[in-house]
Amino acid sequence: MALKTEEMVLNMGPQHPSTHGVLRLELVIEGEIIKNVTPHIGYLHRCFEKHCEVMTYPQIIPYTDRMDYLASMCNEFGYVVAVERLMGIEVPERVEYIRVIMAELQRIASHLVAIGTYGADIGAFTPFLFCFRDREKILNLFEITCGARLLYNYIWIGGVMHDLHPDFIRLTKEFIKEFRPNLKELNDLLTFNQIFIDRTANVGILPAETAINYGITGPNLRASGVNWDLRINDPYSIYDRFDFKIPVGKGENGTVGDCWNRYYMRILEMEESLKIVEQAINQIPDGDVSSAIPKRVKPPAGQIYSRVENPRGELGYFIVSDGSVNPTRIKVRAPSFVNMVVFGELCKGHMVADVVAILGSIDIVLGEIDR
Amino acid sequence: MGLLDKQFTDDNIIITKVEDLLNWARLSSLWQMGFGLACCAIEMMATSASHYDFDRFGVIPRPSPRQSDVIIISGTVTFKMAIRIKRLYEQMPDHKYVISMGSCSNCGGPYWEHGYHVLKGVDRVIPVDVYVPGCPPRPEALLEGLLKLQEKIRNETLVSKTA
Amino acid sequence: MKNPEEIFEILKAKFNEVIIELISDKPTESFITVAPLEIDKVCLYLRDKEGLNFKSLMNLSGVDDANGEKIKDENDNEIIQGGTLSVFYHLESIDLKHKVTLKVSTDRENPEVASVEEIWRAADWHEREAYDMFGIKFLNHHNLIRILMPYDWEGGYPLRKDYQNPEFYKGMKVPY
Numbered sequence: 182m183a184l185k186t187e188e189m190v191l192n193m194g195p196q197h198p199s200t201h202g203v204l205r206l207e208l209v210i211e212g213e214i215i216k217n218v219t220p221h222i223g224y225l226h227r228c229f230e231k232h233c234e235v236m237t238y239p240q241i242i243p244y245t246d247r248m249d250y251l252a253s254m255c256n257e258f259g260y261v262v263a264v265e266r267l268m269g270i271e272v273p274e275r276v277e278y279i280r281v282i283m284a285e286l287q288r289i290a291s292h293l294v295a296i297g298t299y300g301a302d303i304g305a306f307t308p309f310l311f312c313f314r315d316r317e318k319i320l321n322l323f324e325i326t327c328g329a330r331l332l333y334n335y336i337w338i339g340g341v342m343h344d345l346h347p348d349f350i351r352l353t354k355e356f357i358k359e360f361r362p363n364l365k366e367l368n369d370l371l372t373f374n375q376i377f378i379d380r381t382a383n384v385g386i387l388p389a390e391t392a393i394n395y396g397i398t399g400p401n402l403r404a405s406g407v408n409w410d411l412r413i414n415d416p417y418s419i420y421d422r423f424d425f426k427i428p429v430g431k432g433e434n435g436t437v438g439d440c441w442n443r444y445y446m447r448i449l450e451m452e453e454s455l456k457i458v459e460q461a462i463n464q465i466p467d468g469d470v471s472s473a474i475p476k477r478v479k480p481p482a483g484q485i486y487s488r489v490e491n492p493r494g495e496l497g498y499f500i501v502s503d504g505s506v507n508p509t510r511i512k513v514r515a516p517s518f519v520n521m522v523v524f525g526e527l528c529k530g531h532m533v534a535d536v537v538a539i540l541g542s543i544d545i546v547l548g549e550i551d552r
Numbered sequence: 553m554g555l556l557d558k559q560f561t562d563d564n565i566i567i568t569k570v571e572d573l574l575n576w577a578r579l580s581s582l583w584q585m586g587f588g589l590a591c592c593a594i595e596m597m598a599t600s601a602s603h604y605d606f607d608r609f610g611v612i613p614r615p616s617p618r619q620s621d622v623i624i625i626s627g628t629v630t631f632k633m634a635i636r637i638k639r640l641y642e643q644m645p646d647h648k649y650v651i652s653m654g655s656c657s658n659c660g661g662p663y664w665e666h667g668y669h670v671l672k673g674v675d676r677v678i679p680v681d682v683y684v685p686g687c688p689p690r691p692e693a694l695l696e697g698l699l700k701l702q703e704k705i706r707n708e709t710l711v712s713k714t715a
Numbered sequence: 716m717k718n719p720e721e722i723f724e725i726l727k728a729k730f731n732e733v734i735i736e737l738i739s740d741k742p743t744e745s746f747i748t749v750a751p752l753e754i755d756k757v758c759l760y761l762r763d764k765e766g767l768n769f770k771s772l773m774n775l776s777g778v779d780d781a782n783g784e785k786i787k788d789e790n791d792n793e794i795i796q797g798g799t800l801s802v803f804y805h806l807e808s809i810d811l812k813h814k815v816t817l818k819v820s821t822d823r824e825n826p827e828v829a830s831v832e833e834i835w836r837a838a839d840w841h842e843r844e845a846y847d848m849f850g851i852k853f854l855n856h857h858n859l860i861r862i863l864m865p866y867d868w869e870g871g872y873p874l875r876k877d878y879q880n881p882e883f884y885k886g887m888k889v890p891y
Contacts, residue, residue, distance in 0.1 A: 196587050202588060202590070222863065223861075223862060224632050224633045225589065225590055225630060226630055226632070226864065227590075227663050227667060228666060228667045228669050228670065231666050231668060232662075232663070243662065244662065247591055247662070250594055251594065267743065309601065311602075313597070313601035313603065314602045317598070317601075320598075330595070330690060331591060331595060331688050332688065393770050393771050394770070394836050394837070395836045395837050396771055396835065396836075409809060414812070481743070483744075484743050484744065485743050486773070486774060486805045497774050497805070499774055499776050499803065509781075510778045510779070512776030514774040518840060519837055519841075522836060522839050547590075551863055631865060631884050631885070631887060634887060664891050668870070668878070668880050668889065669863075669873070672891045676887060
């Protein structure tokens with residue numbers, strides 16, 4: 182006689198060490214198998230969009246920092262690109278280079294946190310310490326640039342806050358030299374570790390068709406085998422000047438679009454970002470960084486949707502302006518917010534322990550989901 | 553004020569007050585609830601990681617409120633979360649301490665005026681021992697906050713809890 | 716690769732009066748206004764039609780146009796009566812590399828828009844957010860409940876321009 186089983190509801194979060202913040206998951210399980218997952222979000226809803234409506238355009242920049250707090254530079258970058266497109270501002274060459282350097286360094290820092298916490302989530306604590314050690318070096322670079330470690334308010338509309346520190350180029354070169362071997366060490370420690378592969382390969386497979394329909398972007402989409410990166414496919418700033426590749430998931434250890442692939446994309450992207458930073462610091466021209474900063478930011482009436490490639494995917498700003506100094510409406514298409522929708526689908530049929538592996542591989546930031 | 557100043561010169565006996573002993577034990581192993589809210593949580597993680605090493609003050613993250621002594625409110629407290637934070641605080645065993653980290657949990661921070669969903673200061677739901685200012689505070693600032701908390705615990709009496 | 720004018724012509728030929736107009740004034744992007752209750756059919760066509768292939772929805776956002784009459788209520792708070800709420804859809808085709816923006820405007824007092832959640836699953840949470848923030852009802856959405864605000868929030872729809880904060884939520888004071 183078969184044992185009688187019944188469904189059970191398991192609550193995970195909002196206080197849970199593996200939910201990367203304040204996410205609550207309601208798991209319907211049958212034994213160990215997930216039947217259904219309902220994410221409950223909004224525990225960090227900080228009313229960003231309401232603030233935008235009462236702030237002037239430059240005042241919004243610090244608030245954009247606080248959305249995806251692991252990639253503040255990229256958030257500012259996306260926002261100023263949107264406003265500059267709306268106003269038709271041409272920024273000086275040097276500013277473009279500085280912004281690209283900052284955004285790519287930030288991408289590495291953000292991926293390091295993603296990888297470190299992912300390792301910690303599924304039981305490998307040492308990589309966490311390794312990653313934070315390297316991230317600390319990038320934060321030092323940011324600190325000599327603008328004085329802040331996490332939330333910078335450095336990239337301004339039409340320029341940047343102030344020029345690079347005289348030592349910045351030298352220190353960045355030193356960092357790149359130090360970081361390359363560390364990345365290899367990280368690969369030996371975690372990426373190609375058989376235990377890690379067993380935990381993550383063939384788990385949470387996301388086919389390309391589903392990914393596109395769900396609007397997944399960033400490393401998660403590329404891990405499913407879709408070659409799509411806004412830096413190449415919808416270029417903004419000066420990304421068309423650099424020589425770098427877009428890593429695409431190949432399913433080396435399992436299936437295309439599984440957790441391991443999503444994780445591995447981030448490792449490969451860090452290498453590509455290093456290449457971009459290297460090229461940019463070699464090519465960076467001299468010049469003034471504040472000449473194009475407008476005295477009064479007053480875009481014409483109208484609306485624009487502008488997007489950039491954030492470490493987590495497509496970060497879009499939809500700005501509606503009525504011609505005054507405050508925007509009428511800013512909607513942020515936050516990559517994590519959209520990536521999270523598919524989470525329930527991915528978990529179905531897996532074990533409870535895999536939920537953590539899948540969640541970590543999507544790499545969400547709650548500040549951005551809830552805004 | 554330490555334990556060692558009343559040590560005998562030639563023996564391994566220490567004479568001290570029960571109060572001092574308890575306080576010393578308490579302040580040297582403050583287990584922190586592993587619980588992050590927002591941006592400040594990243595700085596809190598950085599504080600526990602390799603560079604700043606929270607461990608050397610006896611602070612170890614515990615995932616359960618029932619095994620922790622101190623809760624660090626690291627980030628913006630929203631109404632939805634405030635109810636949960638209150639419950640987590642109530643689940644912690646006595647003596648429990650609260651460090652409010654960052655402007656948001658101190659007073660609402662940058663969201664104080666238009667934040668329709670932000671609680672303007674976590675002290676509206678739970679009592680706070682130490683406020684750490686900053687947006688976000690540097691890891692050094694959090695360490696300083698912890699030292700302040702230790703100082704506060706060191707002066708506690710058995711008669712009544714002051715912290 | 717098609718520009719918005721060509722897409723507008725194709726849609727106009729197929730749907731006629733459902734497609735209202737194409738608005739393009741530079742420097743901002745152009746958009747096509749569509750009748751709110753027919754948007755799902757238009758979107759399905761845009762997704763599946765050969766040569767259009769709008770397989771992905773980049774963004775969906777509600778907007779309060781605040782174009783109604785501003786009056787004072789009994790507590791001397793300004794409220795807006797009449798006018799419209801809008802929803803913008805930003806579509807993109809990954810294979811053909813073209814984009815289009817659709818806009819629907821609906822009545823502020825009874826905002827109803829057809830849901831596109833069945834067409835692009837990405838719209839699921841976006842629509843819930845628009846409902847949460849503006850009170851726009853998406854017909855046929857399978858689970859249209861609040862997403863960011865608490866499920867029992869009774870203070871109204873926060874991103875509407877005439878939103879007033881409640882004084883208390885569950886005993887916690889809302890204003891500073």
